[in-house]
Amino acid sequence: MQLRRTKRDIPELNTTSTADISFMLLVFFLVTSSMDADKGLGRKLSPPDEPQQELQDINRSNVLQIRLDDQDALYCDDQAVTLAQLQQQVESFVASRQTDRYVIAVETGSKTSYNAYFEMQDAVVAAYHSLREKMARSKYGHPLSQCTQEELDAIAECYPQRISEAVVSEASPLNNK
Numbered sequence: 720m721q722l723r724r725t726k727r728d729i730p731e732l733n734t735t736s737t738a739d740i741s742f743m744l745l746v747f748f749l750v751t752s753s754m755d756a757d758k759g760l761g762r763k764l765s766p767p768d769e770p771q772q773e774l775q776d777i778n779r780s781n782v783l784q785i786r787l788d789d790q791d792a793l794y795c796d797d798q799a800v801t802l803a804q805l806q807q808q809v810e811s812f813v814a815s816r817q818t819d820r821y822v823i824a825v826e827t828g829s830k831t832s833y834n835a836y837f838e839m840q841d842a843v844v845a846a847y848h849s850l851r852e853k854m855a856r857s858k859y860g861h862p863l864s865q866c867t868q869e870e871l872d873a874i875a876e877c878y879p880q881r882i883s884e885a886v887v888s889e890a891s892p893l894n895n896k
Contacts, residue, residue: 781821783812785843789828791835802842809846813878825884843882850878 785805786794793800795808809823823843827836848863851874855863859870866874 778820781816783809783821783823785809785823785825785839787825787827787831787835787839789830791832793835793839802838805839806842806846806849809843810849813846814850820881822881822883825882827884844880847878847880851875854878 784794784796786797788794793802793805795805800808812823813821825839825843852863854874854877855861855866855870858874859866863871863874
């Protein structure tokens with residue numbers, strides 16, 4: 720007896736909706752996942768094509784000199800300081816010159832590390848934040864995070880960030896101190 724082989728047809732899968740389901744899953748994951756925002760320093764830079772800006776004379780007593788040399792040593796008005804001391808000096812400097820024109824002049828060596836630079840910037844920003852927080856609590860009765868946009872603008876106008884930055888070349892006397 721000979722067995723007859725019958726060819727069975729394999730049932731086909733209906734894949735019509737597979738593309739639609741894949742697309743919906745992709746949209747779902749894009750909508751529900753979060754994208755990490757880049758962090759950085761909030762600085763307003765002048766456009767490269769801007770004509771010569773008007774120079775303003777500022778009294779030397781209204782300039783706080785911060786310097787980072789090539790070995791990442793931090794100086795404030797030519798005295799070696801730590802980051803905590805720098806924050807305190809910036810805070811007292813800005814608070815005492817609330818109505819005057821002042822500037823914080825930052826000079827860095829050409830070989831200053833990014834880590835030292837960002838730590839110094841963090842200390843300066845922390846000093847401003849501390850002053851603005853104190854003003855928000857005393858003037859408006861609530862923390863800075865709960866201030867309205869008008870209150871934030873008034874506080875920023877009272878304590879504006881006036882920071883001038885310069886990178887000093889290797890031939891500069893900054894690196895020879």
